[in-house]
Amino acid sequence: MAGIVVVFDFDKTIIDCDSDNWVVDELGFTDLFNQLLPTMPWNSLMDRMMKEIHSEGKTIEDIVEVLKRIPIHPQVVPAIKAAHALGCELRIVSDANLFFIETILNHLGLRDYFSEINTNPSYVDEEGKLRIFPFHDFTKSSHGCSLCPPNMCKGVIMERIQATVTEEGKKKFIYLGDGAGDYCPSLKLKEGDFVMPRKNFPVWDLICKNPLVIKAEIHEWSDGEELGQVLLGLINKISIEENATFISTDCKLQTISVHETLPQALPVQQ
Numbered sequence: 001m002a003g004i005v006v007v008f009d010f011d012k013t014i015i016d017c018d019s020d021n022w023v024v025d026e027l028g029f030t031d032l033f034n035q036l037l038p039t040m041p042w043n044s045l046m047d048r049m050m051k052e053i054h055s056e057g058k059t060i061e062d063i064v065e066v067l068k069r070i071p072i073h074p075q076v077v078p079a080i081k082a083a084h085a086l087g088c089e090l091r092i093v094s095d096a097n098l099f100f101i102e103t104i105l106n107h108l109g110l111r112d113y114f115s116e117i118n119t120n121p122s123y124v125d126e127e128g129k130l131r132i133f134p135f136h137d138f139t140k141s142s143h144g145c146s147l148c149p150p151n152m153c154k155g156v157i158m159e160r161i162q163a164t165v166t167e168e169g170k171k172k173f174i175y176l177g178d179g180a181g182d183y184c185p186s187l188k189l190k191e192g193d194f195v196m197p198r199k200n201f202p203v204w205d206l207i208c209k210n211p212l213v214i215k216a217e218i219h220e221w222s223d224g225e226e227l228g229q230v231l232l233g234l235i236n237k238i239s240i241e242e243n244a245t246f247i248s249t250d251c252k253l254q255t256i257s258v259h260e261t262l263p264q265a266l267p268v269q270q
């Protein structure tokens, strides 16, 4: 069992677009969204947009159908399954919402690969309408982080995950993301961890401005194919180092070949 926790952002990391924009655009509400965006926080706007979408006669089934068509790079699903098969624990930290994420993951057959989804709560009410709420209720108190939007500080979530995982004895984190909201959790990573920022996206720009404040090793990626290659490469590298340490500290195991005892990364299907 590799002591690795892989933490994924969702939008533009697992899927290849922003799920909020995708639903709004596909259902024909882009203009209203753009008109209202300057007037309220993004998360509050998404709840408002669901109200507008339903009031125009669109149903929850219409939203589900749109979510099932979401763009995803073909290598991402096999990469997630391979990371899981290699013994990594997989978690999601996302500023989308639970209904969108679970609908998409269930459709892709991926839901059970993730042990935890940290995101904005959402539910279908008694009238069959989707409601979306903030992860952090900023009407009651602030999360206190000036880097992050009022409804969610991914850094606070990352610190909680680090605290629980350390109790379980797991050691290394790999964090993957693309957005400005992924910068705060990247700053929380420790030496020995890895951050995988998507190249030429906001988190990559922020990290490149001052890479010295990042304690984790930085490994960029551009698309789903590179995401798989870099992620599985890191998992294998960490596993080799862990096994080498283990073997060198136990005389009885010194004759066992490192390569024979290692779980190898599954090849990503072409």
Ligand SMILES: [Mg+2]
Pocket (backbone or CB within 6 Å): 009, 010, 011, 012, 013, 177, 178, 179
């Ligand atoms: Mg994202």
Ligand SMILES: [Zn+2]
Pocket (backbone or CB within 6 Å): 145, 146, 147, 148, 152, 153, 154, 155, 156, 184, 185
């Ligand atoms: Zn933050």
